[in-house]
Amino acid sequence: MTGFAADRGTTVLFDWNGTVVLDAERARDALNRVLASHGLAALDVQGFSREFHLPMAAMFDRLGIPESAPAERAWNSHMAAAETSAREGVSALRSLHAEGIRLGVISAAFEHAVRSDMVALDLLGLWESVDAPATDKLAVLKGRRGLEETAYYVGDTAYDMRCALAAGFIPVGVDRGYTHTAALIEAGAKRIISSFEELPAIIGATAISA
Numbered sequence: 001m002t003g004f005a006a007d008r009g010t011t012v013l014f015d016w017n018g019t020v021v022l023d024a025e026r027a028r029d030a031l032n033r034v035l036a037s038h039g040l041a042a043l044d045v046q047g048f049s050r051e052f053h054l055p056m057a058a059m060f061d062r063l064g065i066p067e068s069a070p071a072e073r074a075w076n077s078h079m080a081a082a083e084t085s086a087r088e089g090v091s092a093l094r095s096l097h098a099e100g101i102r103l104g105v106i107s108a109a110f111e112h113a114v115r116s117d118m119v120a121l122d123l124l125g126l127w128e129s130v131d132a133p134a135t136d137k138l139a140v141l142k143g144r145r146g147l148e149e150t151a152y153y154v155g156d157t158a159y160d161m162r163c164a165l166a167a168g169f170i171p172v173g174v175d176r177g178y179t180h181t182a183a184l185i186e187a188g189a190k191r192i193i194s195s196f197e198e199l200p201a202i203i204g205a206t207a208i209s210a
Contacts, residue, residue, distance in 0.1 A: 018177035030078035089196030141167035
């Protein structure tokens with residue numbers, strides 16, 4: 001954190017699944033359980049990366065499950081029942097929080113599933129806001145875009161990147177999420193990170209150049 005120069009008005013909001021937590025395999029397993037309950041074929045790793053899209057209602061409809069609400073509930077239940085791990089560099093999030101940077105979560109997952117992960121991973125006290133389930137991320141992001149000079153949204157899907165841009169956030173993509181990084185860059189990601197340890201330098205560089 002040496003030389004960190006971000007304005008204390010900076011906000012950094014995060015997607016949860018595939019972004020803060022590295023759970024692509026957990027999500028694929030949960031989705032395959034939902035597909036199996038409807039007599040549909042399971043997705044392999046490549047198929048999951050290709051087919052997983054937000055909003056979830058549109059994804060389920062495309063996969064042949066028009067009644068999306070029960071499918072979303074089932075997916076979230078399977079997710080909450082399985083363990084996961086946090087992306088590397090959580091200590092950097094704690095440092096950002098200590099510096100006065102406002103952190104928040106905007107996730108399509110149900111709030112109980114997100115908070116269950118937060119408790120299990122000892123991440124509950126970092127967030128100023130938790131918006132879940134965010135069925136319309138663009139609307140939620142616009143509502144969270146305050147008067148800060150700089151705001152970031154960190155996510156793992158092309159939908160995240162497009163919504164961030166449209167709402168006035170700087171989109172930052174992550175690897176090893178639900179979507180290939182090439183799709184994130186095509187959707188507007190300004191940077192791709194592997195660890196949250198990379199965030200302070202990105203935020204500091206933006207503050208210096210502003």
